[in-house]
Amino acid sequence: MITELGHFALILAFGIAIVQMVIPMIGAHRNNPGWMGVAEPAAIAQFLLVAFAFGALTWAFVTSDFSLNLVYANSHTDKPMIYKISGVWGNHEGSMLLWLLILTLFGASAAVFGDNLPARLRARVLAVQGSIGVAFFAFILFTSNPFLRLAVPPLNGRDLNPLLQDPGLAFHPPFLYLGYVGLSMAFSFAVAALIEGKVDAAWARWVRPWTLAAWVFLTLGIALGSWWAYYELGWGGFWFWDPVENASFMPWLIAAALLHSAIVVEKREALKSWTVLLAILAFGFSLLGTFIVRSGVLTSVHAFANDPERGVLILIILAVFLGGALTLFAVRANALESKGVFGTVSRESALVLNNVLLAVSCFVVFLGTIWPLVAEMLFGRTLSVGPPFFEAAFTPFMVALAVVLPIGSILAWKRGNLSRATKPILPWLVLAVALGALAYAVQTERSALGPIGVILGVWVVGGAIADLWLRSGRGGFAARLGRITRLPRADWGKACAHMGLGVTVFGIAAMMAWEVEDIRVAEIGDRWDVGQFAFTLDDVRQVEGPNYTTTMATLGIWRGDRQIGALNPEKRFYPVAKMPTTEADIRNGILRDIYVVIGDPQATGGYAVRVYVKPFANWIWGGALLMALGGFVSLSDRRLRIGAAAAKPKQAVPAE
Amino acid sequence: MKHLILLFCMLAAPVWAVEPSEILDDPVLEARARELSQGLRCPVCQNESIDESHAPVAQELRVVLRERLVAGDTDAQVIDYMVFRYGEYVLLRPNVRGANLILWLAAPLMLLLALGVGWATIRRKSDGATPLSAEEEEALAEILKK
Numbered sequence: 042m043i044t045e046l047g048h049f050a051l052i053l054a055f056g057i058a059i060v061q062m063v064i065p066m067i068g069a070h071r072n073n074p075g076w077m078g079v080a081e082p083a084a085i086a087q088f089l090l091v092a093f094a095f096g097a098l099t100w101a102f103v104t105s106d107f108s109l110n111l112v113y114a115n116s117h118t119d120k121p122m123i124y125k126i127s128g129v130w131g132n133h134e135g136s137m138l139l140w141l142l143i144l145t146l147f148g149a150s151a152a153v154f155g156d157n158l159p160a161r162l163r164a165r166v167l168a169v170q171g172s173i174g175v176a177f178f179a180f181i182l183f184t185s186n187p188f189l190r191l192a193v194p195p196l197n198g199r200d201l202n203p204l205l206q207d208p209g210l211a212f213h214p215p216f217l218y219l220g221y222v223g224l225s226m227a228f229s230f231a232v233a234a235l236i237e238g239k240v241d242a243a244w245a246r247w248v249r250p251w252t253l254a255a256w257v258f259l260t261l262g263i264a265l266g267s268w269w270a271y272y273e274l275g276w277g278g279f280w281f282w283d284p285v286e287n288a289s290f291m292p293w294l295i296a297a298a299l300l301h302s303a304i305v306v307e308k309r310e311a312l313k314s315w316t317v318l319l320a321i322l323a324f325g326f327s328l329l330g331t332f333i334v335r336s337g338v339l340t341s342v343h344a345f346a347n348d349p350e351r352g353v354l355i356l357i358i359l360a361v362f363l364g365g366a367l368t369l370f371a372v373r374a375n376a377l378e379s380k381g382v383f384g385t386v387s388r389e390s391a392l393v394l395n396n397v398l399l400a401v402s403c404f405v406v407f408l409g410t411i412w413p414l415v416a417e418m419l420f421g422r423t424l425s426v427g428p429p430f431f432e433a434a435f436t437p438f439m440v441a442l443a444v445v446l447p448i449g450s451i452l453a454w455k456r457g458n459l460s461r462a463t464k465p466i467l468p469w470l471v472l473a474v475a476l477g478a479l480a481y482a483v484q485t486e487r488s489a490l491g492p493i494g495v496i497l498g499v500w501v502v503g504g505a506i507a508d509l510w511l512r513s514g515r516g517g518f519a520a521r522l523g524r525i526t527r528l529p530r531a532d533w534g535k536a537c538a539h540m541g542l543g544v545t546v547f548g549i550a551a552m553m554a555w556e557v558e559d560i561r562v563a564e565i566g567d568r569w570d571v572g573q574f575a576f577t578l579d580d581v582r583q584v585e586g587p588n589y590t591t592t593m594a595t596l597g598i599w600r601g602d603r604q605i606g607a608l609n610p611e612k613r614f615y616p617v618a619k620m621p622t623t624e625a626d627i628r629n630g631i632l633r634d635i636y637v638v639i640g641d642p643q644a645t646g647g648y649a650v651r652v653y654v655k656p657f658a659n660w661i662w663g664g665a666l667l668m669a670l671g672g673f674v675s676l677s678d679r680r681l682r683i684g685a686a687a688a689k690p691k692q693a694v695p696a697e
Numbered sequence: 698m699k700h701l702i703l704l705f706c707m708l709a710a711p712v713w714a715v716e717p718s719e720i721l722d723d724p725v726l727e728a729r730a731r732e733l734s735q736g737l738r739c740p741v742c743q744n745e746s747i748d749e750s751h752a753p754v755a756q757e758l759r760v761v762l763r764e765r766l767v768a769g770d771t772d773a774q775v776i777d778y779m780v781f782r783y784g785e786y787v788l789l790r791p792n793v794r795g796a797n798l799i800l801w802l803a804a805p806l807m808l809l810l811a812l813g814v815g816w817a818t819i820r821r822k823s824d825g826a827t828p829l830s831a832e833e834e835e836a837l838a839e840i841l842k843k
Contacts, residue, residue: 283744311822382822390819397811405804412791412800420796425738427746427789434804562717640716649717 044109047097048188051138054090054145055178057083061148061171065164069236077164081152084167087174088142088149095129095142098187102129108194111135111187117198119588119617120206127211133335133351134187136214140331141177143215143222147251148174151226158247165233166226173225176358184351209269216262217289221327223255224292227299228324228366231317235369238376240313245306248320250676252303256296257672263289264665272627277636277653279552279661282431287410288330291403295323298399301392309389309454311381314374315396321370325363326403332359333410384456391449391457395442402438409434443497443546446539447504451511465511469503486554494550501543505536534675541667548660557654564647568599572654574635575599579607581639581648589615591624594639594648598628610639634658715748716756721763730763733775737762738787746789758783 061083068076098111102125107113115132116125130139148170155163181187230248234240266286271279280286299319305312336352383389409426416422447469452462477496484491512528513521557572568577577597584591591613598606608626615622628635633656640649715734721727731748737758739750747755747762758779765775779787791797 278749281744312818315818379822383819385819389822393815393819397808397815401804401807401811404807408800408803416796422785422796424785424791424797425744425787425789426791426800427736427738427744429736429790430800433790434801438804438808560715560717560720643717 043097043100044106044188044190047094048186050090050097051094051178051188052182054087054094055175055182057087057090058171058174058178061087062168062175064168065171066168069161069164069168072161074160077160080164080167080171081155083171084145084148084152087171088145091138091142091145094188095138098135098138099126099129102126105198106194107196107198108190109187110189110191113191113195113198115198123208124206124211130214130218131211134181134185136218137177137181137185137335138187139215140218140222141174141181143218144170144174144177144225147223147226151229151251162233162237162244165236166229169229169232170225173229173362176362180351180354180358184354207269207273209265209273213262213265213269216258216265218262220255220257220259220262220289220296221292221330223251223258224296224320224324224327226251227255227296227320228362231320232366232369234317234377235366235373238373240306240317240377242307242310245303245316248316249300249303249307252296252299252320252323253672253676256293256300257669257676259289259293259296260665260669260672263293264662264669267665268662271658272625277556277625277634277655277658279549279658282409282428284410285334287406288333291406291410292323292326292330294399294403294406295319295326298396298403299323301395301399305381305389305392309381309383311379311383311389312393312396313377313379314370317374317377318370319396319400321363321366325359325366326407328355328359328362332356381455383454386452386459387457388449388452388454391445391452394445395449398438398442398445402435402442405434405438406431439546440493440497443501443543446501446542447507450504450535450539451508466504466507469500469507472503473497473499484555488554490550491554494547494554497550498543498547501546502540505539505543508539509533509536530678531675534671534673534678536671537674538668538671541664541669541671543664544660544667545664548657548662548664551657552655552661555656559652561650562643562645562647563650567647571652573600574654575601576637576650576652578648578650584611586613588617589613592639594650596626596637596650596652598635606635608635608637610637612639612641629659631659632656715759719756719759719763721767726763726766729772730759730766733766733772734759734762736776736789737779738789740783740787758787 061080065077065080065083068074068079100106101109101112102116103122105112105116105118105125107116111132111134115135116128120128128135130136148167151163151170152167155166158166227248230244230251234244263286266289267279270281271277299316302312302316302319306316332352332355335355381389409430412426413424416424447466448459448463451466452459473496476499477492480495481489481492509525509528509532510521512532513525515521516524559569559571561569563569563578565578565581568575570576575598577599578594579597580595582593584593591611593609593611596608596610597604598608606628608628610626611624613622613624614620623638623640625636625638627637633654636653636655638651640651642648715731721730734748735746737747739745739747739752739755739758741752741754742750745755747758761782762775762779765778770778776788785792791800793801
């Protein structure tokens, strides 16, 4: 019964979305407040209905209602409760419902918190948001309905995949979707602005929090996925340039560019049409990402043919929204006149360079991702584009970005002075190069990767610190320190996010350059050296787990004669799923991770053992967390707090 | 949920790439083998190099690759041999031939184009930002004195 109500709620929400798409748009055109006023209740009702539908589906998963096809295919009574719940979005239909839930959540929050928006702009924004809703309601109801029943309910579900029962994977999709779908708000604002023919500082101030929030969630989602791959896949890779990963990385890059160009619009009323274009592209890449993941077209050309209906429909949605918005942009972009002028050397120019680097790097990722498809369709060549290509073609952009970032971020608005701007950060450059040289001297490898990572990391982090310090003005040390704590949150957010980038860049370079790997056959009692550590294989035994049997090894970690720890890597076997898994054991550290994997027993006796020493591995995700934290801090700035910007006029006291 | 199926495939078997028995005695040769095998794709996997893959065919490729190296092939000869036997598909770094030129040249060309457009924008914007005239300087000094 609850299932049917959920299904009904979803259909009802579809109808409301159609109303929300049409009526407020006409109302805004005719300047009819009554028609425009339809948007807010419609957006809120839509969210409540989808939330109810989502709740109904969750209920079906929690109670293991196997009369529902989706629950039967994706759940099992023996699953722990948390994975029953995460199973709701761990499949195609449910994940599309989650997508819609987040889409309508953003629409409803724009309706609730958008009091200070001009009525017409708000009506148009919500109408565009409604139109995105219409497309995805149609998609879910006609091709991916989660509420389909089975005539004969089976006794138990089919899925008890132990590998997907993992917290990292369970919460990775919701974060990514919050990011993907959050960019829909930027898109709606951009299209509404094009229809209005007006983009001003206030517009940028409204767009920025949505973009920032979306970007923060994307950052967290990507970091979570990468971290999961690192500890679960068994050889400690953290990024594979897989099409599915690239699908989330491209909107992240464009959203990062959009964040920066929106600042120029807000502060200087320049780069307007470019910012609108970025807002359209950011959501375009989100849709493209959805298409790539949902259709499977890039993981295998043949996967697409298995399920053409869904893929084609998403492709149509993509074409209509991206094509429509870009056409509108071509027609109306001239109406967006930019006012601000700026010198060749200025913060504005630096942000243009930031945008050039981010946008082109995104284009490179895009081309590399779709190239196998293009080559096969146009040139009949079956080829692969893998990590070596992306590392060669993408890395230079990030290096260039890290080089110019500290200078650009302290250049003055309007007209800057390069030599004056570089003076306060010069000591950091000296320190960075010195530390880089030190790293080069100390390391045993002859590669420049590690030292370059050190230089860039110190340079970017130092630049962010110097930037904060500069903002504290003049005077004594204590006075400046006091002032620094009272800087606007946006300044702290900026410094924090930039530092995060520096930390991540350093972490990636250090781990790739200085990783030590050892593969060998070890017998119990053996002792061997890896880097500055020694390892002993102390014990291998069979252990019974709750729903698996496992071969568990105990390895001692030694530094000289002192044992500093022990690790217990496992090789598990799940009899229900008939599936073996490898559980690496990792000793996390600030300076290094020690990563141990146990393999099969060898015919000659002993076990295959893999040991990795991965220096600064955690800095990669630590930097990502700092970036996200910077975004949150900046989001809490008073200037951006939704509804806080406009001071209410004082009420006149009536005369007695 | 195809990418989950994909993940499933990646995870299903024990993740165990290079076996200790495959490793060559000569550390220099082995280092070359590892380097080369990281650039070759496992033909039956989704986006995995033969260095990472546990699939039997990947192991076969690793062994063949090491045999060629021991036989005295150069890196380029080994790669050519692999492409000859398994097709262009195994190259994770696409070669710079024919249409692939578009792929490789796209990044520098787009960058130049974007820098050009960016530069033009900056120049156009900076037209209005001419320095103050002598009169304006005077007026400004007057105001600042007050």
